[in-house]
Amino acid sequence: MNTENNVCPSCSRRVINRRLPQCEFCGTDLPHDLLMSPQELEEADARARAKEREERQRRSAERAAREARRRRGGTLPGGGGFPI
Ligand SMILES: [Zn+2]
DSSP, X not given: OOOSSSBOTTTOOBOOOTTSSBOTTTOXXXXXXXXXXXXXXXXXXXXXXXXXXXXXXXXXXXHHHHHHHHHHHHTSGGGOOSOO
């Protein structure tokens, strides 16, 4: 019996993607306890989605800030400010 977790019972290779119901190497159906439970899957997906959303928000905020700065400063070369 394998002491290591997440190993295919047929080819003894590591199961890398526990979302797939079959072994990526030999195509054997993996036992359910090797796979992510639907709850685990959902949690992982939710985490990934949240991270992605956060990242996108951060990036668009950064872009907006940069854009605003450029618009404000861009029309005044040298940062001179008021026309005399
Ligand atoms: Zn296998």
